[in-house]
Amino acid sequence: MDFESIQSAFTPTPDQTSCFSKGGMVSSAFPAASKAGALMLKKGGNAADAACATALALSVGEPQASGLGGQSMVLLHLNGQTLALDGSGPIPALAKPDKFGPNDTKVGYRATTVPTTPAVLAFMHKKYGKLTLEQVISPAIELAKEGYTITPLQSFLQKRELENFFLPENPSAARYFLKNGNTPYEPGEIFCQPHLAGLLEHLAQNGLESFYQGEIAQAIDRDMRQNKGFLRAEDLAETPWPKIRKPVTGSFRGIELVSTPPPTSGRILLFILKLLEAMPPEFHLPLTEKSMAYFCEVMRKGLMEREEHPYWPDQYDQEKDPVLSSPELPQKISRWILSRKTPDMSFSEPGWQGGETTHLSVMDNEGNAVGLTQSVNLVYASKTACEGLGFLYNNYLLDTQDHTPGHPNYRAPGGMAWSSVAATMAMVEGKPWLVTGSPGSERIISALARFFLYLADGGLSIARAQAQPRIHCATNRTVSLEAGGFKDELVQGLAHQGYTLDQRRPRSFYLGAVHTVLRQLDGKGFQGAAEFRRDGIAAGPDQV
Template structure:
């Protein structure tokens, strides 16, 4: 493990006609190629997302979920393409397979596999907003998978960490597909080809995604699931539907911060910001606010079809004030949920010459996901977040979307698009959103500095991890308030993000994360 080091300050990048920023130079380049061919921001975003499935398999794949916030013609749209649990999935089914005393969901293998939504998300976005042919948008990803690509430095590090973990924990023939494709150590710059992913992408491109949900790939997933005692069936895949949703927001000091509504945890970031806005900038307050937000998220958030609370109530001014009133400015404390009635992953953003912007996030989970790879499709393990306790709102059940960690962000000002942004990294994501937004708005940092700034991550109880650059004085101040501060050298714990801002003159300003192989491409 190594500390985050900056040899020199990165600078913001400016462009007039278009901009794409992702965690990989090849993906960003693919997006810009779509813009140069006459495509729009959605074409660029889909091209980037497909390439990232190839060049960053440590975080996402064709069996991922995705979410997007899309600014198109002066309106913000929300896309939720997270998959549901299989119809055969239940607490009883899990315990029948893993033992009657099983109290928590397995995190690998076929049991936590939910329906993959990412490809359907690409298709739906393309149908609604795309301009180039769908097959053309997927061409760069197919080429890199078929002909090979040089692996990035941070991706190689995460690949090798994942492989070492897999060798120790993933036993049995159900993991053969993973080891056939990813079962080796790699070096930065090494050329990697992924023939099975290339073929899967060809099938997806030629059928506009139907192969994965109704055709050859669906049949193969069904076959392998039955063979290894999984719950997913071809009927589950065929039943998947992308949801176009109304984004949710809170006003924050002259700006409007937007997220996708539940089942995603974007509302967690909004709840924290809705509390924080009652105070001057204060890291202690921010940590206490995020604790409360997570407590409320755990208590109330799941698939909206199963929620007992209107999630809009969690974002009311009165509820934000109530949460603010519970914060002790001098002492860290544990926070339980309030009653609102009383008061792993890749991110990308793209912008085009017409003012359209896309904030998009896509992920398996926990690195290589479930460890299940079927004919080039690496399946996510999102079901690992279901609870096997009937008292929990996110209780395991059939045809249900679990509480979901991945969240794209967007900011508007005076009714106009201001910024597409995101921070990857499991339960770090809402914490990263809070820190980036407050760095930009409260601390008046430029967007590169807002990403570069040392971060904290609340873990549990009063335990907070901080990056080494946080500073001894700040660490001592937090400890004096009762926080158990752990200085953490593993920078991947603190998330990875990108931002594109649209300036008043129409010029785009972009910044990318120093904690990954980030890249900005412009035209």
């Protein structure tokens, strides 16, 4: 990987989707959230402080993607150590397998797992932060009180999801997130959240962990009982701190990579990169019909590996994981793919194709870095919100299964949803050179794989690598790609080989949204790139 070429190709832009700063950097999907994190760096906070402030502001300014009712996964490099925080949300004790109706896991009060985002942020701030909680949470409170301008993307999503807002018997999310409880906001209109501001003020005074006890837990319990949901105060009281886990490690084109372990999909990203590395660089760029088909088959192999070999997180050992520990396996699979005249026609049902998430990346000038991915699952989640508190309940029970008892993602009390999260750091001499990640359900993995391909084989800047057209292949050979992003003959070549085409609009947020921060190896500053398919910016202490 040509570090100098990648770094020198970077150019800041007036809209701050590409940004340079000397004292650290934050990249996220909402401008006020990036500025909240950058402000923490300016106040003397570290990457953990900045990540918490950014995540809390995203919970206000990007409610379609994340919030206090969701879950968070984190990859951290702090004080010379790299670790992962597993914020998997437990399935409530009352959510027995035989208690669900046909639509209960998608919309409504029964769809939620125990929220973990407040616990994850509380743990990270208490253990690693430097600033006070009041400082870290203040930008989110102000944003909820004063409001923000609805973006074209948010207006589009509200219109797209309008019917779904009214599927639950109690359309509580519609009351909180639609204008007058029934109409999508138009771009440019101001959206305020006074109830959420009140909740955030309570958390600022009593600690983020107070979400799980006392009057907050009782309010959630009461709301759930009234609406036939499963979540109870007892579930909240038993919510543990996030588990500290050992990240998975690998390499691509000679650079060391660190990513999030099970229950997330960092191991699948590293496996896919191993398969791609088994081919020479010139095979991938410029794109050819053969290289696109190869990428599609590599994606299918990775996703099928995840489905066929799930791991209980507490029992996972990378040294015993053949897809990461065997040097011969990637070469063997690559040769097999290339030997096929047509794609592997074995059929597999695709994993869930929805999913809405957000990712933020942070670096400070002390050598620390954080990649944090948080989500409420679907766009506007379960379409239900807690009365009086103003946050959305997640619908992570959708990402569980009900046919294999003993499976890590079996829908039963204490179980967990599967996760496609794959926050990743590239390391140079044991220090983070860049931190990146993406939302997008299983498209997270394809978006990040393409990003690293364009960095390593194209020598592109982080911003240009993120901007390249996206392609994803599900296990059933459905290829999703951005319309107009690829030559017609390449697209038609995939169709002729038996793939089903799913052409998405240009700049489609469906295919992921990569947010990256890079530390220049000359020590002169940081580069940040926010995904132009979303609404965010990159910002450092120089910009606030």
